Amino acid sequence: MRVALKECSWRAVGEDLVIVFDPRESITLEDPEGKIGALLTALGQGPRSIPELRAALGARGVDVTEEELGKGVEGLAGLGLIERAGGRSTGDPVVDERHFSNLAFFGTFADLDRHRTDFLRRVRDAHVLVLGVGGGGSSLVQCLAGLGVGRLTLLDHDRVESRNFARQFLYRHEDIGRSKVERARAWVQAYDPDIEVRTVDRWVAGPEDLADVTDGIDLMAGGLDGHPDAGLWVNEAAVRAGVPMVAGGATRTLLSYISVNPGVSPCLACEFSQRPVEGTAAAAAEDIVYGMRTTNPLIGPLAMQVGSLIALESLRYLTGFQEPLAAGARIRIDLRDGLAGSRVPFPDVPDCPVCALAPARSAAA
Ligand SMILES: [Zn+2]
Structure with a gap:
């Protein structure tokens, strides 16, 4: 097996070696004999097997055993600095080129067991149901297509209207009056013919x-509007099917997103069950917010943020590059204060009737 060094830089400082991969954190190792520095230099010249590394170090006058090298390589793997060389390419130059940046992103999370191509394969094998291809949804579709999600089912029943253009960049002037899901499908197919797209042109009036x-x-993402309970309907359908869901939206300049991992995290119905005591001002305010119908003030920059946050959380579920951040919680991002974020976990509701619908999961799931 050949191992490859990730893009990192290092410098010897006295008997220490300072290594930086992620600019947010630097690693300092004791390296009095300069062996680690020599190992990094040899790896920096290209992927190497242990015997090749030993020869390269020997040529530089650094004498190490294969056992020592094995430990050194293991140590670098533990620090997230190396990955398996064969896991960097899909073997298809067209796919490698198209997903060049996606593969580089996954490279951060790759190691000797998880290849960057494994992450991409999971995305390409995934089937995501996108609920709503309007405000946040049209940006979400574009993000998912860019990530290379292999199959998309797009559900919406709206037609393209002139008033959508402030925030829905999937559509063109000539699309006015036509089915949004059909036009969204045409966009995806023109963008990446490898993506399979199914459309469902219907209203949703219940789970x-x-x-x-x-x-x-594999995942439900987006958000349906038109009825205050639409989020709960999607929640119930997702929990019943045992499929994770990610949803989000904006109220004026407050963005929020949530996710639900059925049978693992609390669900949206758990959050709704935690209502303030009836008759209090807090309950009244919540009731007003719940029933509030405002003229849609969602502008492009906000809609794109919502779509991208949902897409990134979806990517966490699809690939496991990171644990889902919003599982059983609402993450709020207040744009009045720049990007001030807060995370409010849903309450644990042991007798939640919706959570009870989740199919039993095996321990491995
Ligand atoms: Zn629940």
């Missing part, structure tokens, strides 16, 4: 309207 579209789905 049962989603029951027939969750088969074979």
Whole structure:
């Protein structure tokens, strides 16, 4: 096996070696004999096997045993600095080129066991149900397509209107009056013909309207509008199907997103069950917010933020590059204060009737 060094830099300072991979953190190692520095230099010249490394170090006058080298390589792996060389390319130059930056991103999280191509394969094998291709949804579709999600089912029942253009950059002037899901499909297919797209052009008036579209789905993402309970319907459909869901939205300049991992995290119904005591001002304010219908003030920069936050959380579920940040929680981002964020976990509701619908999961799931 050949190992490859990730893009990092290092410098000897006295008997120490300072290594930087992620600019947020530097690593300082004791290296009095300069062996680690020599190992990094040899690896920096290209992928090497242990015997090749030993020869390269020997040529520089650094005498080490294969056992010592094995430990050194293990140490670098533990620090997240190396990965398996064969895991960097899919073997298809067209795919490697198209997903050049995606592969580089996954490289941060790759190691000797998880290849950057494994992360990409998971994305390309995934089937995501996108709920709503309007405000946040049209940016979400573009992000998912850019990541290379292999199959998309797009659900919406709206037609393209002139008033959508402030924030829905999937659509063109000539699309006015036409089905959004059909135009979104055309966009995806023109963008990446490898992505399979299915469209569902219908209204959703309850969780049962989603029951027939969750088969074979790995994740539900987006958010339906039009009814205050729409989020709860999606939640129930996702929990019943045992499929994670990610949703988000904006109220004026407050963005928020949530995710639900059925059977693992609390669900949106758990959050809703935690209502303030009836008759209090807090309950009244919440009721007003719940029923509030404002003229849609969602502008492009906000809609794109919502779409991208949902896409990134979706990527956490699909690849496991990081644990989902919003599982069983609401993450709020207040743009009045720049990007001030807060994370409010949903309450644990042991008798939540919706959580009880989650299919049993095996320990491995
Ligand atoms: Zn629940």
